Amino acid sequence: MEEKPKSVGAGGGGAHRVAADLEDSKPRDHHMIPVWFFVGVILLMYGVIILGTGIYEFSNPPLEALSGMPPAIRHPAVWWGTLLTAIGGIYVYLYMPKKP
Numbered sequence: 001m002e003e004k005p006k007s008v009g010a011g012g013g014g015a016h017r018v019a020a021d022l023e024d025s026k027p028r029d030h031h032m033i034p035v036w037f038f039v040g041v042i043l044l045m046y047g048v049i050i051l052g053t054g055i056y057e058f059s060n061p062p063l064e065a066l067s068g069m070p071p072a073i074r075h076p077a078v079w080w081g082t083l084l085t086a087i088g089g090i091y092v093y094l095y096m097p098k099k100p
Helices: 035-059 076-095
Strands: 002-005 015-018
Touching: 035 076
Parallel strands: none
Antiparallel strands: 002 015
16 A cells, blocks of 8 residues: 655645555456346236236126127237237346356
């Protein structure tokens, strides 16, 4: 460590030590998690919730404006829940952080 003299205006004429070379000698590996992994987790969670709601609506159908439509169109929560779950699962799989 080096000793630097203090200036007279900075509180006296004493010296203080400066720690310049006290860094860790081993470089650290920083592993950043991609934001797309978190996007995939959110899409997966929303998809499971919406899909669960759509499946529940099969046994307890709500009064809705789509009641006269065919069943494939009448339950959009099932389709959207399946789509979001699939896309979220793909994103989680593709962007999952790898262990070094």
